[in-house]
Amino acid sequence: MSEDLAPPAEAQAERRLNMIEAINEALDIMLARDPDVIVMGEDVGYFGGVFRATAGLQAKYGKTRVFDTPISECGIIGVAVGMGAYGLRPVPEIQFADYIYPGLDQLISEAARLRYRSAGDYIAPLTVRSPFGGGIFGGQTHSQSPEALFTHVAGLKTVVPATPHDAKGLLISAIEDNDPVIFFEPKRIYNGPFSGYYDKPVAPWKTHPDSIVPEGYYKVPLGKARVVQEGEAFTVLAYGTMVHVAEAVCKAKGVDAEILDLRTLVPLDINAVKASVEKTGRCLIVHEATRTSGFGAELSALVTEHCFYHLEAPVERVTGFDTPYPHSLEWAYFPGPVRIGEAIDKLLKD
Amino acid sequence: MAGPAKPADTNRPALALHVPEPKCRPGDKPDFSHIDIGTAGAQPRPDESVHPAQIQDLAFSLIRVLGEDNQAHGPWNPRLDPQTLRTMLGHMAMVRAFDERMFRGQRQGKTSFYMKCTGEEATSIAPAMALASDDMVFPSYRQQGILIARGYPLIDMINQIYSNKADKLKGRQLPIMYSSREHSFFSISGNLATQCPQAVGWAMASAIRGDSRIAASWVGEGSTAEGDFHSACTFAAVYNAPVILNVINNQWAISSFSGFAGAERTTFAARGLGYGIAALRVDGNDALACYAAAEWAANRARANHGPTLIEYFTYRAEGHSTSDDPSAYRSAQEREEWPLGDPVARLKKHLIAIGEWDEARHAAMDLACAETVKAATKEAEKNGILGHGLHHPFHTMFEDVYEELPWHLQEQAEQAIRERIAKFGTERPFG
Numbered sequence: 067m068s069e070d071l072a073p074p075a076e077a078q079a080e081r082r083l084n085m086i087e088a089i090n091e092a093l094d095i096m097l098a099r100d101p102d103v104i105v106m107g108e109d110v111g112y113f114g115g116v117f118r119a120t121a122g123l124q125a126k127y128g129k130t131r132v133f134d135t136p137i138s139e140c141g142i143i144g145v146a147v148g149m150g151a152y153g154l155r156p157v158p159e160i161q162f163a164d165y166i167y168p169g170l171d172q173l174i175s176e177a178a179r180l181r182y183r184s185a186g187d188y189i190a191p192l193t194v195r196s197p198f199g200g201g202i203f204g205g206q207t208h209s210q211s212p213e214a215l216f217t218h219v220a221g222l223k224t225v226v227p228a229t230p231h232d233a234k235g236l237l238i239s240a241i242e243d244n245d246p247v248i249f250f251e252p253k254r255i256y257n258g259p260f261s262g263y264y265d266k267p268v269a270p271w272k273t274h275p276d277s278i279v280p281e282g283y284y285k286v287p288l289g290k291a292r293v294v295q296e297g298e299a300f301t302v303l304a305y306g307t308m309v310h311v312a313e314a315v316c317k318a319k320g321v322d323a324e325i326l327d328l329r330t331l332v333p334l335d336i337n338a339v340k341a342s343v344e345k346t347g348r349c350l351i352v353h354e355a356t357r358t359s360g361f362g363a364e365l366s367a368l369v370t371e372h373c374f375y376h377l378e379a380p381v382e383r384v385t386g387f388d389t390p391y392p393h394s395l396e397w398a399y400f401p402g403p404v405r406i407g408e409a410i411d412k413l414l415k416d
Numbered sequence: 417m418a419g420p421a422k423p424a425d426t427n428r429p430a431l432a433l434h435v436p437e438p439k440c441r442p443g444d445k446p447d448f449s450h451i452d453i454g455t456a457g458a459q460p461r462p463d464e465s466v467h468p469a470q471i472q473d474l475a476f477s478l479i480r481v482l483g484e485d486n487q488a489h490g491p492w493n494p495r496l497d498p499q500t501l502r503t504m505l506g507h508m509a510m511v512r513a514f515d516e517r518m519f520r521g522q523r524q525g526k527t528s529f530y531m532k533c534t535g536e537e538a539t540s541i542a543p544a545m546a547l548a549s550d551d552m553v554f555p556s557y558r559q560q561g562i563l564i565a566r567g568y569p570l571i572d573m574i575n576q577i578y579s580n581k582a583d584k585l586k587g588r589q590l591p592i593m594y595s596s597r598e599h600s601f602f603s604i605s606g607n608l609a610t611q612c613p614q615a616v617g618w619a620m621a622s623a624i625r626g627d628s629r630i631a632a633s634w635v636g637e638g639s640t641a642e643g644d645f646h647s648a649c650t651f652a653a654v655y656n657a658p659v660i661l662n663v664i665n666n667q668w669a670i671s672s673f674s675g676f677a678g679a680e681r682t683t684f685a686a687r688g689l690g691y692g693i694a695a696l697r698v699d700g701n702d703a704l705a706c707y708a709a710a711e712w713a714a715n716r717a718r719a720n721h722g723p724t725l726i727e728y729f730t731y732r733a734e735g736h737s738t739s740d741d742p743s744a745y746r747s748a749q750e751r752e753e754w755p756l757g758d759p760v761a762r763l764k765k766h767l768i769a770i771g772e773w774d775e776a777r778h779a780a781m782d783l784a785c786a787e788t789v790k791a792a793t794k795e796a797e798k799n800g801i802l803g804h805g806l807h808h809p810f811h812t813m814f815e816d817v818y819e820e821l822p823w824h825l826q827e828q829a830e831q832a833i834r835e836r837i838a839k840f841g842t843e844r845p846f847g
Contacts, residue, residue, distance in 0.1 A: 144613025145651050
């Protein structure tokens with residue numbers, strides 16, 4: 067075969083990207099496909115974002131499609147709502163999830179309720195991208211996981227990808243969705259699938275099967291979980307970074323876990339949860355966010371309500387502690403292998 | 417070289433906190449001596465392309481057109497033809513008649529809540545007439561005048577106020593929180609000042625698209641304290657957005673006088689100066705001045721010269737809402753003695769002064785407005801009043817939360833229907 071010819075489809079399918087590259091590609095594709103798509107945020111324009119997620123996009127699509135904004139999350143979300151009312155499809159970036167709070171009123175009272183309060187007259191088809199989670203020595207203002215604040219809000223969808231493949235497909239789905247979507251990107255796994263063993267070398271994405279990212283446009287649907295691995299002993303419900311940590315711990319312990327990557331928290335794939343827990347009879351919920359009123363509480367309640375008569379042990383929750391994310395003690399906070407291992411032992415002891 | 421830290425002085429005076437207090441309270445004689453209303457016609461009218469720094473004085477004076485002699489004066493006179501003036505007066509009279517009847521309807525138990533705009537009619541109607549009908553407006557809750565000026569049917573307003581089965585918003589919103597995309601009128605929020613950055617965003621989108629439509633928002637002086645207002649100013653200035661940021665300074669935010677939003681220190685128009693936004697301060701009870709200022713700002717925005725902040729200096733002649741009793745916190749005489757008078761009376765006197773109107777026609781117009789509102793009310797009542805069962809079908813409660821009904825809302829909708837049947841024996845007890 068001549069080298070001039072395009073590589074066959076199988077070869078294309080072997081293309082490997084990290085999560086940043088996958089997100090950048092999703093934005094690139096949507097900017098090209100849909101003139102209504104606008105990308106904006108602090109440092110996202112000329113510079114390409116502090117995590118490089120928007121690198122090269124301003125040069126390619128121009129300053130009125132991809133641009134920097136003032137340091138005002140309230141303003142960023144507020145103008146995005148107005149742009150949505152005009153008919154655009156804005157994709158604002160909030161530089162860190164920890165910075166999103168000044169924009170909460172615009173998200174909760176405005177974007178989330180606009181369709182409802184106007185009886186469909188106006189919609190807010192925004193996708194708010196924001197890096198979240200810790201494990202990068204970000205201290206308490208660059209490490210938080212505030213997803214439960216958003217899953218609690220009627221009218222918002224909340225999405226958390228765990229792999230480059232899903233990050234691209236989910237982001238395209240989120241941008242095309244006509245409801246406001248909070249798209250939290252687990253920044254600890256931007257460059258590699260972190261195992262939770264922080265004292266061991268970090269693997270890059272290129273050795274992980276889900277770093278194979280097809281070229282071009284494709285979607286991973288919102289509201290559909292992914293079975294990471296099948297198993298019989300118990301079910302793990304996780305999302306984002308914790309999918310990889312749970313997977314590594316289960317492998318290290320040699321337990322036969324079925325791991326679900328939820329991918330979308332609202333709307334949740336309740337059928338996938340039910341099917342798995344009814345099969346295994348045991349359920350471990352893992353998230354990095356603080357424990358009290360965390361999304362794990364909702365998952366635990368749903369599992370109890372839907373699967374109670376299949377349960378052989380109480381549902382276990384492994385989470386971050388109910389403290390701010392401490393800088394020097396971040397690994398003491400992080401729900402790592404020891405905490406997860408202990409919960410697995412407890413879950414399986416009877 | 418760093419020296420030793422400055423030692424604490426033990427003789428420093430005690431600090432004192434200033435808590436603003438209005439000049440008069442119930443029973444007091446109003447004192448408006450601190451308000452300089454200037455002279456009608458005295459303010460210069462710069463070209464719309466002017467740099468904001470060159471017109472700083474206009475943020476502190478009052479642009480006025482209608483003088484004590486009821487004639488129009490000076491360069492801000494918009495020179496509207498008599499028919500347009502009569503149309504403007506007609507809209508203002510209609511809003512006043514509408515407010516009267518809806519307020520009464522709330523007192524009669526036909527709805528839960530109402531908000532009048534008495535005394536402020538010019539601040540929504542005149543700008544609405546100065547804008548093009550397809551310019552997008554992001555109102556606060558006291559701009560019913562815009563809908564009237566844009567020809568939105570009274571019966572649709574009343575259906576919304578009654579939350580009845582014909583309410584276009586399906587009974588989901590507090591009365592008066594209208595929405596009409598068809599009339600380029602954004603959905604009103606009960607959360608204050610959120611509409612300001614949204615208007616800026618809409619204007620930015622229009623500019624991104626190379627459209628020719630502009631946006632305008634309205635906010636009360638009290639709500640300018642919200643961060644959203646300042647975000648809006650920042651974004652409007654940064655992107656030179658084709659937007660008009662209107663501040664309705666009606667002196668009162670429920671019971672808090674404008675001092676709690678900073679009025680003791682500077683004007684609200686002056687807020688624009690720090691951002692580099694052109695700022696105008698206008699007699700809000702002078703419909704011609706309101707029109708002229710809005711027209712100037714619209715011309716400026718449409719020519720890509722950027723945003724304008726307009727402070728309409730006016731007076732909230734009635735309570736904040738049907739849930740408010742202003743006699744508990746301010747002098748009842750303020751309304752009568754307000755130095756800028758009443759906007760309807762002033763426009764009426766002007767039309768009479770130029771020989772284009774008379775008392776008899778005015779009385780006939782008021783009567784016709786009252787009759788029109790009465791007829792619309794009777795018609796709307798056929799669709800039900802609040803709490804009498806003639807609301808939207810039950811299942812609509814779960815619609816429009818998302819574009820599609822997710823499983824958890826489907827489950828909750830089924831539960832709600834079970835509750836209905838348990839209580840009434842049928843899902844639709846009112847047919």
